[in-house]
Amino acid sequence: xxxxxxxxxxxxLLNRLLVKKYHEDCSTWLCSxxxxxxxxxxxxxxxxxxxxxxxxxxxxxx
Numbered sequence: 235x236x237x238x239x240x241x242x243x244x245x246x247l248l249n250r251l252l253v254k255k256y257h258e259d260c261s262t263w264l265c266s267x268x269x270x271x272x273x274x275x276x277x278x279x280x281x282x283x284x285x286x287x288x289x290x291x292x293x294x295x296x
Contacts (some may be wrong), residue, residue: 235252240268241272244269245261246261247277248260249281252264255279256284258285263289275292
């Protein structure tokens with residue numbers, strides 16, 4: 235229902251931001267993440283210079 239729609243909306247918005255910053259479509263990758271990870275991505279987006287850096291931070295490989 236509504237919660238599912240909110241999750242999809244969050245992913246869509248986050249993907250738009252990722253595409254703007256990293257010039258790469260991340261929609262498939264975002265669909266594989268939990269909502270907790272999605273929240274982390276939205277914070278990491280502000281501090282990571284590359285998509286790979288963001289993914290590394292998310293998985294704990296620094």
